[in-house]
Amino acid sequence: MSAAKVVLVDESRVGLEVTEVSFGVRDRWAREFHNAHSDFGAQGRTVAAWPNRWLDRPPHERLRTMARAAVDLMLRDLDQCGYHLAVRDGPHDRLTDAEVEVCARNIHDQYLSLTWRDESGAMRRCAEHFVDPDGVLRPTTPPPSWEADDPDGRERNRAMVRSVYPALAATFGYRITRRRDEPSEDTSVDRGELP
Numbered sequence: 001m002s003a004a005k006v007v008l009v010d011e012s013r014v015g016l017e018v019t020e021v022s023f024g025v026r027d028r029w030a031r032e033f034h035n036a037h038s039d040f041g042a043q044g045r046t047v048a049a050w051p052n053r054w055l056d057r058p059p060h061e062r063l064r065t066m067a068r069a070a071v072d073l074m075l076r077d078l079d080q081c082g083y084h085l086a087v088r089d090g091p092h093d094r095l096t097d098a099e100v101e102v103c104a105r106n107i108h109d110q111y112l113s114l115t116w117r118d119e120s121g122a123m124r125r126c127a128e129h130f131v132d133p134d135g136v137l138r139p140t141t142p143p144p145s146w147e148a149d150d151p152d153g154r155e156r157n158r159a160m161v162r163s164v165y166p167a168l169a170a171t172f173g174y175r176i177t178r179r180r181d182e183p184s185e186d187t188s189v190d191r192g193e194l195p
Helices: 018-024 026-042 058-080 097-113 151-171
Strands: 083-087 115-117 123-125 129-131 137-139 174-178
Touching: 026 058, 026 151, 058 083, 058 097, 058 115, 058 129, 058 151, 097 151, 151 174
Parallel strands: none
Antiparallel strands: 083 174, 115 123, 129 137
16 A cells, blocks of 8 residues: 655745656646747747647647647756756846857757657658648758857857756746856856745
8 A cells, every 4th residue: 555645836836846847747837948949030020930730630749749848958958058947036147158159059960969759750850851731741941060150150059058948947936047056157147036
């Protein structure tokens, strides 16, 4: 016989363990990332970067795959740069320019290597195919290597790290904060440390 216990937790007081949120409701995080990226991509453009569709039809598995992978990459990159998500109580800590560059390059490289399974069951590279709004699979030209990519493409990825990462964390009640045991190389930035 199991001796399981049910424990009620007031998330507003203690928060949820970030891995529980990110993996327990991973699709919710991915959907919000997708929406934030769609809004971000639409700024200053006539067409959104990703159509803001999520669960309406199977052809959009590519978008779901990309969004899930983007959330996983965000959490992994923040961890590797010495950050974690903490219950929101104050401003986000800003990543240094060098940390933003690492994360932006990882976004680019992941996009080049990420695959998804289309409706026929065939594996496709996200950077080589897309599904148009009518559900038709279309080829696309993948971006070049990070070094050969145009400056606008690299800057879009940097802006994703600076804007979408904090916005996504805040959507779920978190802020990006440097782990206390990892001093920042950039001492000129106000880190908004908690007392």
